[in-house]
Amino acid sequence: MIRVGIVGVTGYTGGELIRILIKHPKVKITGLFSRSAYNKPSAEVFPQFASKLNLICDKPDADIISDKCDLVFLALPHTASMDIAAGLIKSGVRVIDLSADYRIKDLKVYSKFYAVRHKDGGGVKKAVYGLAELFPKEIKKAQLVANPGCYPTAAILSLAPLVSLGIADLSMIVIDAKSGVSGAGKKKAQEFSLSDAKDDFKAYKVGMHQHMPEINQELSRLAGKKVSVTFVPHLLPVYRGILETIYLKKRKKHAGKDIIGIYKKFYRGKPFVRIKNKGEFPSIKDVVNTNFCDIGIKDSGGSIIIVSAIDNLIKGASGQAVENMNIMCGFPETSGLI
Ligand SMILES: NC(=O)c1ccc[n+]([C@@H]2O[C@H](COP(=O)([O-])OP(=O)(O)OC[C@H]3O[C@@H](n4cnc5c(N)ncnc54)[C@H](OP(=O)(O)O)[C@@H]3O)[C@@H](O)[C@H]2O)c1
Incomplete structure (x- = not known):
């Protein structure tokens, strides 16, 4: 049994982590850390878990966390993670950060898209990007894992085979992405409630969303050359779930290739990526409350359309974080998740 804790536990992803971890056969939750629920009993803050969890919420302090x-x-907002991660790393605790603080390797790009100067460049260098299907060897050894963003998880998994095998024409990749309101976190989702989103559908941060540099960074790494995608996020009038439709061209010499077959081979042995058969495409309902990323592909010879779906709070956040923990600790990848 390893002892695990959650910091920023009252947020959306913190709650999802509790839900997954209380059923996990190889771990025990020994610490809940919260500013707003400090000193409160877990049964009061999370009555839904009262029969299984009996802790007092602690202060989010690196010394207290590393003791427990x-x-x-x-499960903190960006900037809050970098304030605490360095102290945790120093004390030998392994850290999985769900925020964006350790994802972007170029600190200037981080500052541009997150509007703050990074305080822990050393941590950024050390951090391993935790896309479980693509980087398991690095994740296994990591002390600090930067858990990917929700939109990037669906986008990178959708494009990794085509980009890393040199099949994609990299000159124009269009990612049309849609997310439910929980993608914005508890506070914002309450401000922009579902009733406001109802009967509406809109694009936001067009061509300037903070997940765009993360997608570009990881696709460039897979391609071995610069990739620059067109990325447009939209707000869907649902609570949770992401659906992305991606448009690109194949390089001419790959026109005759069996793309669905290539995807099935690429993700063989990866339990959470499900490639659909020809003519089948995922919907959000297929993946909500699961850690799956479902991918459907339309191959028209010269061009390809990919449709992918994930639950933003699970495969896009807390489920993938647990998947990373499983890899780091040598547990079966699916422990607690299926
Ligand atoms: N929502 C998603 O779909 C999603 C997907 C992927 C990644 N993420 C990322 O995961 C992280 C957590 O997301 P979330 O949706 O759970 O956010 P959230 O619902 O807004 O919760 C974040 C929690 O962090 C704590 N907190 C808030 N402001 C803080 C501050 N200034 N300093 C220290 N702690 C603070 C609060 O918990 P306490 O009061 O308990 O301390 C808050 O409940 C974010 O970085 C987000 O970008 C979210």
């Missing part, structure tokens, strides 16, 4: 936990999930 071997591994900790930071």
Whole structure:
């Protein structure tokens, strides 16, 4: 049994982490850390877990956390994670950060898209990008894992085979992405409630969303050359779930290739990526409350359309974080998740 903790536990992803971890056969939740629920009993803050969890919420302090936990999930907003991660790393705790603080390797790009100067460049260098299907060897050894963003998870998994095998024409890749309101976190989702989103559908941060540099960084790494995608996010009038439709061209010499077959081979042995058969495409309902990323592909010879769906709070956040923990600790990848 390893001792795990969750910091920023009252948020959306913190709640999802509790839900997954209380059923996990190889871990025990030994710490809940919260500013707003400090000193409150877990049964009061999370009555839904009262029969299984009996803790007092602690202060999110690196010394207290490292006394109580071997591994900790930071379910914090960006900038709050970098304030605490360095102290945790120093004390030997393994850290999985759900925020964007350790994802972007170029600190200037981080500052541009997150509007703050990074305080922990050393941590950024050390951090491993935790896309479980693509980088398991690095994740296994990591002390600090930067859990991917929700939109990037669906986008990178959708494009990785075509980009890393040199099949994609990299000159124009269009990612048309849609997310439910929980993608914005608890506070914002309450401000822009579902009733406001109802009967509406809109694009936001067009061509300037903070997940765009993350997608570009990881696709460039897979391609071995610069990739620059067109990325447009939209707000869907649903609570949770992401659906992305991606448009691109194949390089001419690959026109005759069996793309669906290539995807099935690429993700063989990866339990959470499900490639649809020809003519089948995923919907949000297929993946909500699961850690799956479902991918459907339309191959028209010269061009390809990919449709992918994930639950933003699970495969896009807390489920993938647990998947990363499983890899780091040598547990079966699906432990607690299926
Ligand atoms: N929502 C998603 O779909 C999603 C997907 C992927 C990644 N993420 C990322 O995961 C992280 C958590 O997301 P979330 O949706 O759970 O957010 P959230 O619902 O807004 O919760 C974040 C929690 O962090 C704590 N907190 C808030 N402001 C803080 C501050 N200034 N300093 C320290 N702690 C603070 C609060 O918990 P306490 O009061 O308990 O301390 C808050 O409930 C974010 O970085 C987000 O970008 C979210």
